[in-house]
Amino acid sequence: MNTFVPSLKYLGALFVTNLKATLALRVAFWLQAGLMVVNNLVFFTIWPIFFNRYDSVNGWKLGHMAVLYGVSCTAFGVWVVVAGGVRDMAQLISDGDLDTYLTLPKNPLVRTVASRMQGSGWGDLITGIGLLSFSGVIGAWEVPLVILCVACASLIYTSTGIIAQSVAFWAGPIGSLARQFTEFLISFSVYPGSMFSGVVKVILFTIVPAGFISHLPLELIANKRWEMGAALVGATTVYCLLAIWVFSAGLRRYESGNRFGVQA
């Protein structure tokens, strides 16, 4: 209790400060959020056209695709709104910009991931929630399950992002490679899980865990089987622990730097 309340207040203050910083750049915020909604909808448009011609793909229908896109988009939005700093971690590490976070009496990983909010994330959130609401598959009873799935998917996005970006502790400025990895993850998470089998399926539930971001959540929402929920929560825990371990191991190799910089 002694540390829980101050920690909550700190996290709340960090989120509010981030939000203020994002909203301070009003035009950039509207442009990023608005264009992201357009971008997501353009990508999704292919599926109404497709299902207008074909009834289903291995049992998957338009509503399922909307849930798939909805979970992935919302989770991605939550990630970059709450923990948008992950996307710049490799740069921060290689430029030695973790210094100011390391002298604070708070966990440097939390401070680093929450060091930035990306305005485009609000566009992802709007699109994702919209698609989930209009999918026709989600009823009132499924809402808690959807929240669980989005939370887990968001944590997996964050964890895998931390792992990929933390490679910078060993390999230097690999920010673009780490971002490429995230793009890869997004791409696989917005296609029906039934399309993949064999080795690819194994990869999608391990190295590129798109399976845990949208495929398994969709199965869980449709079938409501507790073992699927347990698998999702278990996998999320493993990825989170792995991210913390990789970052902590990397931090021991951190070499700081002398570049001029400011807190954006």
Next chain:
Amino acid sequence: MKKNNDNAVSVTNLTKTFIVREREPGFLGAVKGLFSAKTREVRALEGISLDIKQGERVAFVGPNGAGKSTTIKILTGILHPTAGEANVLGFVPWKDRTKLGYHIGTVFGQRSQLWYHLPAGDTFDLLSKVYELDPEVYRKRRAELVEAFDIGDLLGRAVRQLSLGQRMRCELVASLLHRPHMLFLDEPTIGLDVTAKAIIRDLVRDTSLRDGSTVLLTSHDTGDMERVCDRVIVINHGRLLLDKPVGELRRGYIRRKMVTLATVEEKIDLTLPGVEVIESKPYRTVVEVDVTVTPVEAVMQAAMKASRLHDITVEDPPMEEIIKTIYAEAREKEPALAP
């Protein structure tokens, strides 16, 4: 863990080695570098030992690459040392970084902890949550610092709209909100103009005297050392060259003095060993005296014999000259230490 003595900082044989990649120059070197992983060890700190008493203000002076920033980064828990021991306010920095964080304040002149697009007040509010300050205590401390640092007018403006000097005053307030027992300042006056430097120096000294906080300051600027600190530690190539009170440093290393003579006659002829005329204008002559060869008193007597004097001024050389002398001596003793 806690040390029962008056030292705010105790460092023993602190060593830090970095592994850096070696690349050959030119385009071909860059291509070769893609296929080879040649590395070399750079010893940033070579077993330095020092103690700093609580309430002391210490300047850590040295040229680029001397090891100043590396030492500060180890003492604040940012870097892990390769070997050696350090204790800051009773904590081992790299092991107890989070606990230590509540008791220290840091300002890195090359980095900012202020949010660039927001007014500094927003960062102060966030820091009050970081340091878990009681709202009433925070309100009073912030008001006290805002007044002392004269930043009331700046609090409504985004940090990006502040000048470097104004920003640095806000940085210092941010680092002092939680009443740290120790302040680490890494090049706090870098890039500032003369006026802004003077303001920052006075503020740091006054705050340390008022709060009783210990200060460890790194700088290239000897003015920071003279105006803020009582003691100076000179470091080069990761080794301590000198550790003395600032006043003693002046006395011990001043071998030359500048003597300005305002004469009734147009010219004065002063030919003495160790005395060199620097400037000769009608009725005004400036000479540099090597006091190890001829004492200043002898120069003054000779001047009074040679001419009638309106005025005479004796000045120490600037602190930069003293530091240069220290480096030169180190170079003579051990050529590898040359800055």
